[in-house]
Amino acid sequence: MSTYTDPDxxxxxxxxxxxxxxxxxxxxxxxxxxxxxxxxxxxxxFQKSLIITSCRCLLMYVALPFVLPVVGIASGVGPxxxxxxxxxxxxxxxxxxxxxxRADHSKRWHYTVFGTxxxxxxxxLTIKDLIxxxx
Numbered sequence: 001m002s003t004y005t006d007p008d009x010x011x012x013x014x015x016x017x018x019x020x021x022x023x024x025x026x027x028x029x030x031x032x033x034x035x036x037x038x039x040x041x042x043x044x045x046f047q048k049s050l051i052i053t054s055c056r057c058l059l060m061y062v063a064l065p066f067v068l069p070v071v072g073i074a075s076g077v078g079p080x081x082x083x084x085x086x087x088x089x090x091x092x093x094x095x096x097x098x099x100x101x102r103a104d105h106s107k108r109w110h111y112t113v114f115g116t117x118x119x120x121x122x123x124x125l126t127i128k129d130l131i132x133x134x135x
Contacts, residue, residue, distance in 0.1 A: 017104060025112070029098050037102035045096035046111065052092045053118060056085040060125075079129040086126045090119055 064078040093115045100108045 025101060025108075029101055031098060031102055036104065037099050039103050039105055042096070042099040042103040042105050045092075045099035049089065049092040049096040049115075052085070053089045053122070056082065056089050056122075059085060079132040083126060083129040083133065086122045086129065090122050090126075093119055093122075 060078065060082050064081065097112055097115045100111050105111070
């Protein structure tokens with residue numbers, strides 16, 4: 001029987017990147033100095049934000065337009081549900097970006113770009129839902 005050791009869970013001290021761009025992002029994300037997070041915590045936050053965003057997509061593009069109307073439910077509730085879940089997804093993605101940066105993860109810039117693109121799309125959908133609600 002073999003045991004699995006998570007390489008991200010190693011207890012060795014990792015040197016923190018201190019470039020100008022990294023310092024700017026830490027200030028932008030309002031991260032406290034010296035307080036760090038583990039790679040496992042960052043991964044967990046990332047997974048949760050993806051689950052919330054995926055649930056939003058499944059609800060908005062599968063359940064609400066096709067499944068629920070067949071049953072006679074969800075007439076006109078799509079934008080309200082989309083707005084609530086979209087805002088929750090945005091907050092979750094920002095939280096996970098902060099975790100990735102606190103952990104000084106090697107892929108922090110990749111995830112920041114990925115998360116920002118998704119946030120941009122969610123902001124567009126939030127504005128679209130607000131317009132539909134207010135009309």
